[in-house]
Amino acid sequence: MSFINGIGLISPQKTLDPSEFLPEVMEYTVDYLKCIEPVYRNYIDPIQSRRMSRLIKMGITSARICMTDSGCAMPDAIITGTGLGSVEDTEKILGEITKEEKFLNPTPFIQSTYNTISSQVAIQLKCHNYNSTYVHRTFSFESGLIDAMLQMEEGMASDILVGGIDEMTMNHLRIMRRIGQWKMEPVNNLKILETYTSGALSGEGSSFFLISNKRIPASYAKLSDVRTFFNLNGSFDADKILPGFLSGHGLTTEDIDLVILGLNGDCDYDPVYTRFAGQFFPGKAQGWYKHLCGEYHTATGFGVYTAANILKHQRYPEILHLNHIIPSRLKNILIYNQFRDVNHSLMLVQGL
């Protein structure tokens, strides 16, 4: 049994204080949604943070917020997921080696290594326990959760810190626009479903969760299941997969009170979600969140944040509503995500 006992989230929304749940909706008209960053010196020694790039600081800080929120002093494992790692550091190196191939400052190279945040968090916490990092596109964060839940099952750990961290830069945005991943012009984040254009609204975020096999008074919710599906030649057949996924927990689609979908404003792939919801959850409450955080490889971290808080606060904020149906109870939430119809994931979050 896995519980969510603490959350730390840095996002384009006001999420720094874990005691609040989306106190105010931030509306932007931008190329990509940028995180609202904290005052780092409140969390990291300024001497240490001086050379840290932005992603590292966001990662360490959200991990710290999460640990404090959970009341856990030392995790039995630290696991992170990141699709791209520190883009800023990688770009610095690429800029230097494509010019004259002489860079003398090794700091960006060190920080560009994908497991930098999981190890920096370990250094901050002096945690010698299991440490790992997953780097598989939109499976990155989910792979971390799967590893954590596997450790619970193995009896190897009881408190595990799991994070999902990704950043965006203007250069990277420009490059990914070339292959149609992002919208070509600034858009209003709250109106991305009205654009009907190709490409998602890009975003970023750093989320950490303390996953535990112990329920505490401050537990948010139960993380009941996480699964990833690589859609190879149509192997992700929701007709077969979804009933099996739910029945493993004694549930059917009827028992799901709210399905949270990963719509991101990309008119080419959003229909995958609407078909899924229309087929399995007609007449059910359907919610979404990527208009608040943008699309990024570990955006489902924001999704888990919303599910956990909906269950904890027993409040389903209107800004998350995709249809007009209000659930009669808030107990079983299914989070469904997909990336280009290749990488699909399902997560079941349940009330306590």
Add this chain to the structure above:
Amino acid sequence: MARRIYITGTGIISCLGKNLRENLTALLASRSGIGRIHYIETLLKDELLVGEVPLSKEELFVLAGIAPAEGYSRNTLLGIIAAREAAVHGKLLENRDLKTGLISATTVGGMDQCELYYSDFLANDTRNAYIDSYDCADSTEKIAVELGISDYITTISTACSSAANALMLGARMIRAGRLDRVLAGGCESLTKFHLNGFNALKILDKEPCKPFDQRRAGINLGEGAAYLVLESEESIIKTGNQPLSELVGWGNACEAFHQTASSPDGVGAYLAMKKALEVSGFQPGDIDYINAHGTGTDNNDLSEGKAIEKLFEGRIPHISSTKPFTGHTTSAAGSTEAILSVLCLQHQVIWPNLNFEVPMEELHFSPVKTRITDQPVNVVMSNSFGFGGNDTSLIFKKY
């Protein structure tokens, strides 16, 4: 009773050769694959020694059985070649009803192409086919498509311990009953990106690397890919595969000391080896040979050596680093050395630590200098340590 994890297939490409047989031949001949750079365009070409796979990209396409196309990095091609060899060996392409996973490790990913075309990425549309192939997941997904694996796939990146962590996760998923069999390992090609990065850290030896030697001066970077097929007992009943050896122990720990340096007492290495022993049920005295991480840096060899002395207390097993053969293949090192360890068990041999002459002042042991063939090899430990103090130890047992 915990499920046993059998190794039933291996595939490897390295500077020693393009398949398992060629690698074994070079190892048995004590022939190092370290030499000058031929295929990576870098200003460091004449300055550094590396373990480069002696094939051009065109030749790699042919070996991988893929028509030359844009969007393939050298890393992905190396990965496909080794993964396919392991998959054929372990009959992974048959028995499709078995739940099969792919857990792959890489850190530079498709950086070899990205660094060539980065200016184009920024300025024009001519190299768009390579934009999507620069991240770490690209090689994993292309391997999964080639081999038709879809039940579980993921990519791990913990720097130089990545592939060992991939094997560890594969074993854990089988033991937990989530998968019947897993193709696990890693791939890494040489890039200007990390050649320059390691060079800036001043931890590259300009001469052949000399792990555990007082005169050691750093790493020779290498490249390659190595994959192993892991199977459960139930799985081998169906596949009819003959186990090559068993993966019996695994442990990961974090130094929590420094982003790139190891602690002087090797706390992470000690904890990783200790955990692996616990999982395996073996005592320190049961280990016949340690295939050490042994990069040849001042820092690693001292830290690892101290940790080994502490754990094995005066009864030190045979130790060698095989990096003077293969170079340090970073994210692929864990699975490369896992295969070399399996070969020790299969062929009852212990690989020498090439280039070793002068014992380290701080350590009470010396690595194996010449190949040992006259002693039983039943249990082998393989260490892989990475940046961030990410330390993993695996234990293999003779079948």
